Amino acid sequence: MAADLRTDELEAATAMLHRFSMLIEDGLAARFSGWLSSREAWHDFIKGLEAAGYRPALLALSVLAICLLAIAATAAAGRSMTAGLKARPFLSAAAWFAATLLVVLTFWVLLLSLVPDPVLRRALLNCVVISAAATTICFPLAMGRRSIFSRWRRDLAVAIGLACGGLLVLACLRVWNAADPLRDLFATFAVSLPFTVLVAAAYLRHRELVTRALSFGSRAGSLRRKLAAIWPWLAVAIVTLAFVFIQLDLTIGRPTRGGLLLISLLLALAAPHLDIAIERRGWLVARSRGGELAGALWRTFRIVVASSILAVLAMLWLLPILDVVGIARGTVVLKAAEILMLVLVIAFCWNWVAIVTARIKPHASGDPHGSTAVIGTRLTTVGPLLVGLTKAALLTLGxxxxxxxxxINVWPLITGLSIFGLAIGLGSQTLVKDVVAGLFFLVDDAFRHGEYIETSGAKGTVERISLRSVSLRHPRGPVATIPFGQIGKIQNFSREWVVEKMLFRVALDTDVEAVRKLFKKIGQEVAADPDLNADLIEPFKSQGIAALEEGTLVIRGKYKARAGRQFQIRKAILSKVRTTLAENDIKLVPKPLHVPQMGG
Known part of the structure; x- marks a missing residue:
């Protein structure tokens, strides 16, 4: 029984493939036959124009003249409207669009008043629209500011311009009712095929530039960079599929949704380039002074563009399915619009918080060996935790x-989550202890990012602060992660100032007063050093004899410096003490060694 069922399914699939192949074969035969008879169709088209009272040569010159006028008018209007907007690409694009509308409306008014023939007027208006649109797209691409992407933009402009020229001829053929084989010939060999070949060649020729542009701001090895590396090949596949499905539509002669697929593929082709252009502009705006709000708006605009593309795709593919299952389109569209508005508001808040966070983000240590560190402010310490809580609240509320x-009734869900949270709190008292202790440590401002601290279990520079623990990097490199509940006592070595005391051992008969004067001179020289003066609070000076040990004098010196900045000063003082004492015949002596004696 199962074998018979599989046999029937295989026979049905084979029959379907056979019918499809017959459709393709018959369609190709009909198209080739029509192409072979296109010469006769062209003569019939010319005769039809003459029979309608047109002179083909004069008509062609009129079409060419109106196209050149539309191109010149659009170029002039666009350049004048974008004269001061070269640094603002999206405003420049809007200005070009406005120039196109202005030119089309102007020519429409002129054609209404000067051309009484409705057929000729419609044909000329189509020529104006296509010419103006082609100028708006190709002129900024080909004549934009010079960069490493100029050649790629020019190649795309050539492809789009030739395709628009073919569309212009095709529009004229359609207006004057040319035969289907003639229009098929122009659509295939004057529009689809040149556009596909030229766009694919542009992507393959400049694939490294395209990859570099699309990987803007991404880390090495990230998913985005991997997609950018293969995107030129995906783009070639997209335009090739679009060409194949258009030809399939024309060959079968039945609606196979090839037009919808063409629009979908072109949107997919344009989406990454639009996204990276918006992201680059938003990144530049966010880096400028006071650009947090504008940067958040640009990042939200990325979501608007992505949502618009998804909405168009949904309208093309999902709305017909809704009609089949009996769901009202209006209800779905209204709910989708409400959810989209909420998503945009949350996205704006999220992006604004992210930009502000990037401004206050703590920097890494200035010295990789730990001698100096960039100390974060209190805001840079508490800020990331507040940002995390804010983003979590935005996601939850959204x-x-x-x-x-x-x-959907959310109150049972909220109640269940509350009970679940209470159970976690009772069962994880150590976690609660760590979180609460960390909260009080941060409120007390016990430590900050970049500060050197010592706890009961570890010491090092504060490198990361999370909700329940702090990570300390030891000067030798290891990182210790300590829960807040286990920190206990904290010693902070990076607050405000530090007194550094230094011991020097000299011979017993050394003139202590001379050493004091030399130390004072050394302190004045160090204080005069512009590289060290800013970090020095009190100059280096002698504190006299600290001890008498084994026939030697131990002399102590001290200085006061900014916390964390004392190490460079210490190096300079040690170097000067060594050279100065040697120049004044004062020798530093080693610490006496105690050798244990053997025997009794």
Whole structure:
């Protein structure tokens, strides 16, 4: 029984493939036959124009003249409207669009008043629209500011310009009712094929530049960089698939949704380039002074563009399915619009918080050996935790609001989560202790990013602060992660100032007063050093004899410096003490060694 069922399914699939292959074979035969008869169709088209009272040569010159006028007018209007907007690409694009509308409306008014023939007027208006649109797209691409992407942009402009020229001829053929084989010939060999070949060649020729542009701001090895590396080949596959499905539509002669697929593929082709252009502009704006709000708006605009592309794809593919299953389109569109508005508001808040966080993000240590560190402010220490809580709150509120919009009762969910959270709190008292202790440490401002601290279990520079622990990097490199609840006593070596005391051992008969004067001179020289003066609070000076040990004098010196900055000063003082004492015939003596004696 199962074998018979599989046999029937195989026969049905084979029959379907056979019918499809017959459709392809018959369609190709009909198209080739039409192409072979295109010469006769062209003569019939010319005769039809003459029979309608047109002179083909004069008509061609009129079409060419109106196209050149539309191109010149659009180029002039676009350049004048974008004269001061070269540094603002999106405003420049909007200005070009406005120039196109202005030119089309102007020519439409002129054609209404000067051309009484409605057929000729419609044909000329089509020529104006296509010429103006081609100029708006190709002129900024080909004539934009010079960069490493100029050649790639020019190649794309050539492809789009030739395709628009073919569309212009095709539009004229359609207006004057040319035969289907003639229009098929122009659509295939004057529009689809040149556009596909030229765009694919542009991507393959400049694939390294395209990869570099699309990997902007991504880390090495990231998913985005990997996709950018293969995107030129994906783009070639996309335009090739678009050409294949258009030809399949024309060959079968039945609606196979090839047009929808073409629009979908072109949107997929344009989406990464639009996204990277918006991201680059938003990154530049966010880096400028006071650009947090504008940067957040640009990042939100990325989501608007992505949502618009997804909305177009949904309208093309999902709305017909909704009609089949009996779901009202209006309800779905209204709910989707409400959810989209909420997502945009949350995205704006999220992006604004992210930009502000990037401004206050703590920097890494200035000295890789740990001698000096860039100390963060209190805001850089507490800020990341507050940002994490803010983003979590945004996600939670957004998810609950979406559920409410969809008509789902969220109160049982909130109650269940509350009980679950209480159970976790009772069962994880150590975790609660760590979180609460960390909260009080941060409120007390006990330590900050970049400060050198010592706890009961470890010491090092504060490198990371999370909700329940702090990570300390030892000067030798190891990182210790300590829960807040186990820190206990904290010694902070990086606050405000530090007194550094230094011991020097000299011979017993050394003139202590002479050493004091030399130390004072050394302190004045160090204080006069512009590289060290800013970090020195009190100059180096002698504190006299600290001890008498084994026939030697131990003389102590001290200085006061900014915390964390005393090490460079210490190096300079030690170097000067050694050379100065040697120049004044004062020798530093080693510490006496105690050798244990054997025997009794």
């Amino acid at each position: 998810a609950l609001t979406v559920l409410v919009m969809l008509g």
